[in-house]
Amino acid sequence: MRRTGKRTSKRDDIRLRRRMNLLAGIVFLSLGAIVARAYYLQIVKHDYYLARQQRQSSSNLLVNCDRGEILAADGGALAVNIKGHSLFAEPRRLNRKESRKLARELAPILKTRSRTLEKKLSGRRGFVWLKRSLTPKQVKTLEPWCRKYRGLSFLKENRRVYPNRELAGQVIGFTDIDCRGLEGLELYYDKYLRGRRVYIELEHDARSQVVDSSKHPELDRYRGKTLYLTLDRHLQAWAERELEEAVRGSRGKRGVAVIMDADNGAILAMAQYPRFNPNSKRRNDPSLWRNRAVTDLMEPGSTFKVFTLVAALESGVYRIDDQIDCENGRYRVGRRTIHDTHGHGLLRLDEVLKYSSNIGCSKIVTRVGAERFYKVLKNFGFGSRSGIDFPHEPAGRLRSWKKWRPIDLCNLAFGQGVALTPVQLVAAYAALANGGRRVTPHLVERIVNSEGWTVYEYPAGKSTRRACSPRVAKALDRALAMVVEDDGTAPRARIPGYRVAGKTGTAQKFDFTKKCYSHNNYWASFIGYVDPPAGQSRKVVYVMIDEPRSSIYGGVVAAPAFKRINQRLAGYYNYPTTTGAASLAALLAEEDKKNTELAREEQSPASDERTSASGRHLEARVMPDLTGRTIREALTLVSCYRGQVEITGEGRIAAQQPRPGTRLQPGLKFVFKLSRDI
Amino acid sequence: MAGTNPQSRDWNWLHVVLLVVMVGTLFYCSWINNRTVIRGYELNDLRAEEKRLLEEQDKLQAELATLLRPQNLARLARKLGLREPQAGHKVVLP
Numbered sequence: 001m002r003r004t005g006k007r008t009s010k011r012d013d014i015r016l017r018r019r020m021n022l023l024a025g026i027v028f029l030s031l032g033a034i035v036a037r038a039y040y041l042q043i044v045k046h047d048y049y050l051a052r053q054q055r056q057s058s059s060n061l062l063v064n065c066d067r068g069e070i071l072a073a074d075g076g077a078l079a080v081n082i083k084g085h086s087l088f089a090e091p092r093r094l095n096r097k098e099s100r101k102l103a104r105e106l107a108p109i110l111k112t113r114s115r116t117l118e119k120k121l122s123g124r125r126g127f128v129w130l131k132r133s134l135t136p137k138q139v140k141t142l143e144p145w146c147r148k149y150r151g152l153s154f155l156k157e158n159r160r161v162y163p164n165r166e167l168a169g170q171v172i173g174f175t176d177i178d179c180r181g182l183e184g185l186e187l188y189y190d191k192y193l194r195g196r197r198v199y200i201e202l203e204h205d206a207r208s209q210v211v212d213s214s215k216h217p218e219l220d221r222y223r224g225k226t227l228y229l230t231l232d233r234h235l236q237a238w239a240e241r242e243l244e245e246a247v248r249g250s251r252g253k254r255g256v257a258v259i260m261d262a263d264n265g266a267i268l269a270m271a272q273y274p275r276f277n278p279n280s281k282r283r284n285d286p287s288l289w290r291n292r293a294v295t296d297l298m299e300p301g302s303t304f305k306v307f308t309l310v311a312a313l314e315s316g317v318y319r320i321d322d323q324i325d326c327e328n329g330r331y332r333v334g335r336r337t338i339h340d341t342h343g344h345g346l347l348r349l350d351e352v353l354k355y356s357s358n359i360g361c362s363k364i365v366t367r368v369g370a371e372r373f374y375k376v377l378k379n380f381g382f383g384s385r386s387g388i389d390f391p392h393e394p395a396g397r398l399r400s401w402k403k404w405r406p407i408d409l410c411n412l413a414f415g416q417g418v419a420l421t422p423v424q425l426v427a428a429y430a431a432l433a434n435g436g437r438r439v440t441p442h443l444v445e446r447i448v449n450s451e452g453w454t455v456y457e458y459p460a461g462k463s464t465r466r467a468c469s470p471r472v473a474k475a476l477d478r479a480l481a482m483v484v485e486d487d488g489t490a491p492r493a494r495i496p497g498y499r500v501a502g503k504t505g506t507a508q509k510f511d512f513t514k515k516c517y518s519h520n521n522y523w524a525s526f527i528g529y530v531d532p533p534a535g536q537s538r539k540v541v542y543v544m545i546d547e548p549r550s551s552i553y554g555g556v557v558a559a560p561a562f563k564r565i566n567q568r569l570a571g572y573y574n575y576p577t578t579t580g581a582a583s584l585a586a587l588l589a590e591e592d593k594k595n596t597e598l599a600r601e602e603q604s605p606a607s608d609e610r611t612s613a614s615g616r617h618l619e620a621r622v623m624p625d626l627t628g629r630t631i632r633e634a635l636t637l638v639s640c641y642r643g644q645v646e647i648t649g650e651g652r653i654a655a656q657q658p659r660p661g662t663r664l665q666p667g668l669k670f671v672f673k674l675s676r677d678i
Numbered sequence: 679m680a681g682t683n684p685q686s687r688d689w690n691w692l693h694v695v696l697l698v699v700m701v702g703t704l705f706y707c708s709w710i711n712n713r714t715v716i717r718g719y720e721l722n723d724l725r726a727e728e729k730r731l732l733e734e735q736d737k738l739q740a741e742l743a744t745l746l747r748p749q750n751l752a753r754l755a756r757k758l759g760l761r762e763p764q765a766g767h768k769v770v771l772p
Contacts, residue, residue, distance in 0.1 A: 163743035237748035
């Protein structure tokens with residue numbers, strides 16, 4: 001038994017070992033098969049399966065990168081992007097009943113007709129826009145519908161927004177709903193502003209949910225470039241306001257105002273009235289979209305006379321003190337008679353400009369000759385584009401001198417028979433203002449890419465192209481300054497304390513139906529500049545009112561707006577008065593005297609006496625009685641004491657601290673209580 | 679099994695260890711994969727949140743620019759009884 005038992009155990013052991021070996025063999029064979037399969041899949045078929053996996057787990061999405069911004073010179077945003085919601089539907093996922101119900105319910109919210117919506121929803125299309133650029137209120141109202149219906153959803157899109165609304169609306173222009181430039185600078189610089197279209201890779205899970213979007217390229221790198229304009233928002237706002245006042249005051253049809261830096265052609269403001277809000281372009285008349293300062297041709301009228309004088313002086317035919325017989329207001333050229341508004345006898349060349357004599361200019365140009373005159377006009381850039389970075393600028397109209405008849409030459413001398421845009425005229429005046437150098441008007445100072453690198457910058461430095469000699473420019477600067485004298489054509493453009501030079505323009509509009517110049521419709525304009533302190537460039541300001549009704553003269557309707565714009569400009573750039581600080585009070589008094597009864601009271605002899613009496617008090621270090629005075633007077637008087645000043649209320653001084661007669665010491669606190677009842 | 683060869687016992691242990699390592703590796707890989715997916719979702723959520731906040735910031739900046747536009751400031755200043763200083767009206771306060 002024992003031997004038998006031993007034999008059995010040995011046999012079992014062998015059997016077990018065989019089984020174990022068999023199992024190990026199976027395991028290793030299986031592992032080998034797995035390894036072989038893994039090798040086949042991972043190494044041999046690597047590329048095939050990788051591509052297949054990528055196809056299943058990732059997708060490419062085409063993305064339009066953000067459009068670049070438009071910023072003013074002071075950094076204020078003029079055009080930016082914000083994300084807006086748009087509503088789309090997948091009609092394939094909706095049945096007919098649902099489509100009808102949805103169309104009925106959504107129509108009042110989307111402010112469209114239910115029939116239009118039903119038509120969109122009833123098809124078998126996979127995607128259809130129902131409404132783009134929804135308002136936040138609409139989005140909130142529509143959210144329950146989007147949750148309820150699978151075939152209805154929002155999509156976030158970029159929306160172009162103009163935060164300053166009407167400010168420089170025509171200059172900036174606008175884009176379409178897909179953020180492509182359609183007008184203004186948005187159109188001209190579209191290739192810079194437009195963001196690139198790039199594909200981004202999205203990784204999905206088994207349920208097609210996006211797992212990881214980290215494979216996005218840096219989208220910011222592909223966004224559009226930012227434009228930095230030369231426009232200053234404050235100057236633009238002032239110009240627009242003053243222009244509006246001038247157009248309304250003169251009951252005009254429209255108006256244009258331009259402010260340009262004479263040294264480099266940078267446009268600081270380009271205003272237009274009526275204004276246009278690019279945020280709601282569809283609500284505006286399309287004729288308002290046009291930037292008339294650049295796109296519209298007009299006859300310059302008397303503002304052109306200055307170039308007649310340039311030709312006279314540049315050619316050496318005349319000197320500035322030569323005299324012209326202005327024939328007492330009537331002068332025959334062939335079968336036509338030229339008239340002056342007021343008859344004049346002998347006038348010096350600068351006086352011809354001062355009194356705006358048509359006859360004087362006609363005589364000058366006749367003697368200068370057509371060819372020389374034409375050459376001078378060409379030197380100033382008339383008859384060609386100014387080169388401004390704005391779309392649709394026409395070349396001015398200036399026929400060849402060979403086609404001019406004697407009367408044409410005379411008409412040209414006072415700005416008839418030539419057509420130019422306001423910006424071309426401003427550029428020509430800028431040349432006169434800067435000493436004879438031609439400038440190219442421009443609106444964009446620099447372009448910066450998304451990484452902050454400047455990719456374009458308007459070339460700094462002064463232009464070397466000459467329009468006329470500095471000697472002639474200086475002589476005409478003096479002549480232009482005479483225009484605003486009391487007996488000139490534009491005393492209303494004069495600003496006390498500043499030297500103003502400019503020229504009025506009253507141009508008849510051509511009536512294309514009657515094929516003659518209209519006797520009712522005019523362009524009234526004024527163009528000029530104020531002398532800045534040394535080191536600062538002159539700013540040429542142009543104001544034009546189209547078809548004014550209260551008066552037709554540029555010196556009456558446009559000059560006051562020019563004056564107000566320049567007053568603000570002088571304050572903004574801190575121009576010192578030409579007469580110095582000593583006469584400041586007198587200048588202010590003169591202004592006030594003209595405008596308000598209040599100021600007349602201030603400037604009465606009694607008041608002057610009181611002011612000087614107060615001054616004497618202060619000299620004696622005794623607090624004067626300032627009751628009833630303006631705060632400005634009080635501040636001027638107490639400014640020599642380096643004390644604190646506290647002002648409460650508004651109006652005139654009702655109470656003061658220290659009391660009258662108090663001995664003054666440095667560091668004292670002055671308290672002024674103002675009241676309107678004084 | 680008492681009479682089992684010590685060599686075959688070592689061999690069995692090796693099998694067990696290999697199996698444990700394999701199973702452990704499988705678990706570890708699936709755990710890592712699971713964590714990656716979860717982190718991916720979290721990352722995506724955070725990115726969406728960042729995007730939303732940036733969009734909100736854009737909107738607020740546009741609104742700020744609208745409120746700070748010169749015409750609006752001038753209107754508010756007039757409402758408060760302020761006047762724009764004319765040229766030369768500046769007085770240096772002591």
